[in-house]
Amino acid sequence: MALSIAELETRLTEPHLLDSGVPLAHDAQLLFDSAMAHLERGDIRAARCDEHGTWHAVPWVKRAILLGFRIGHVQTMPGTAPFSFLDKHTYPTREFRPEHQVRIVPGGSTVRRGAYVAPSVVCMPPMYINVGAYVGRGTMVDSHALVGSCAQIGERVHLSAAAQIGGVLEPINASPVVIEDDVVVGGNCGVYEGTVVKRRAVLGAGVVLTRGTPVYDLVNETVHRASPGAPLIIPEGAVVVPGARRVSSAFGEAEGLSLQTPVIVKYRDGKTDAATALEAWLR
Template sequence: MSALQDEIEHLWTRYDDGDVGADSAGEDEYATLDAFLDALEAGEIRAAEKHGNAWEANEWVKQGILLNFGLRSIGQYEHGGVTYNDVLPLAETDAYSDRGSRNTPDGTVVRRGAHVGSDCILMSPAFVNIGARVGDGTLVDSCDTVGSCAQIGANVKLGANTLIGGVLEPVENAPVIVEDNVSLGAGCRVTSGFVVGENSVVGENTLLTPRIPVYDLVEEEVLYGELPADRRAFTRFVESSISDHDLFEGGAYKPAVVATDLETETLEATEREEVLRD
């Protein structure tokens, strides 16, 4: 992919310098952008990769996505009898069945430049945005959104009405990561580049974002922006620093996430309170 990377980076420099734009891009530029989108959909390139224990954004891939918005004009397209206006058509899904994947009708949308692996199930209405990667054997359930550049691993279950946020800009920031064999309960929200470690199970309606602390009871530490691998996580509310404010009685509480060992089904309420207060 080094040749394609060189072409995208060169085109990005020209675009950034104002040498090329939507009104001046031609066949050569569009051929580069089309080859880039094809490589994304084929899974040959991706918006982020794991190096050692850390996920890092591939800046040039995110630049290529932004170039598709900056160098293309809005056109009219048809999908399911509906006319829509965008700079890109939706992804072609004819080959999904060849690799054992299915996307149910009436509202399932995969945008051009998104990768959907083998043996996946996309239940309607679900939306997978440009640059997103859905690994083999993953279920994207009804009313789910997989945001731009989000990296979803293999054999993941995204419960119904789950939101996986997108991180397209700034290009150096890694997107939301959900590693292999994760199960997210219905109504979960994962945003702002949060990393969900492999084999984890997350309770329904849990909000995972770098602004909310994760109380990891396994390693007895407080984390931000990540849930370690092999954890069972759920939402709790802990006392806020403004609990003693004169304007209200009864205390104020803020959300937190508690992470336990996968083998620990539940903790007694008194044990949870003791850990959180410590």
């Protein structure tokens, strides 16, 4: 019988669960299986948004995921020749049925155990969704896109071809990447290291966002950066495109060098919405 969320939270606050020098609890498998079931139903999440709109990791949920690696043993996973796969037995791929109302188009896509994929999500091949990830209703995960471990994807998001949404599993108190509702992530984008993209933002093709990336806001004439206590945050409705800034050193100027940097060129309006409205026809 699966444990309740309250029971799981109480038990999974015990840090020794991940200490290889301490014997596992007799019901470690039950703890892990219960947590995976709650994750796959969307009952619990690896990160939460508070009343101020700030995202925080949920350490006990991430501890449950890590517990699976401790209790698991490597075994052969099902595959079609000539491909073969070896992984911890605790992390097989998820199987979906028609009642899940998820479209997974044939061609090599994988959703790992412990990921939540909401009804009306569309998965185009080949894409990958890792353990602990949350993907909201109406989202499209396009070809070659990655949703990393514990990444949080909102509703009606479009992850375009080859978009990479980084994962953060350790340390357990580190917040994962968050893509909020109605965001468009262009092809070949990379969003990493706990970056938060607020609702209705648009990332143009090729934008790369990390903790160390300054984002220049031409509209408000400011620079958005991560700080020691907060991630890089892309404002609501921002339209971000790849840009460049010159290298100011004598050598850099002499060689005509510049560094890649994202630039906010506008904020989403009716015209931008019209340009993205066609995505709804694909779902």
